[in-house]
Amino acid sequence: MKTGIMIHKVDNVITVTDVVYSGEVVIYNGNQSFTVLEDTPIYHKIACCPIKKGEEVIKYGEIVGIATENISAGAWVHVHNLKSVSLFKESEK
Numbered sequence: 391m392k393t394g395i396m397i398h399k400v401d402n403v404i405t406v407t408d409v410v411y412s413g414e415v416v417i418y419n420g421n422q423s424f425t426v427l428e429d430t431p432i433y434h435k436i437a438c439c440p441i442k443k444g445e446e447v448i449k450y451g452e453i454v455g456i457a458t459e460n461i462s463a464g465a466w467v468h469v470h471n472l473k474s475v476s477l478f479k480e481s482e483k
Contacts, residue, residue: 394418394436398451403435403467410436427464435467447472
């Protein structure tokens, strides 16, 4: 069994603390778990609940991107299924 970290209670992804492989179980928050659907590099994000296409991906309690496809719980969340969004207006740069 591998471990993951949920940084904020509203997050819909966790960060894995080791390389994880498809079929392994990841536990987080002490008693919650899911089965990994695909090999995922260390310190990357995995969905801890289903995320629908167009929904916000939340990590650190903040929006880190928008899902570009439906993402199942246990799936790796990265550039292949996530579009980063800028939360700053052009005038604020």
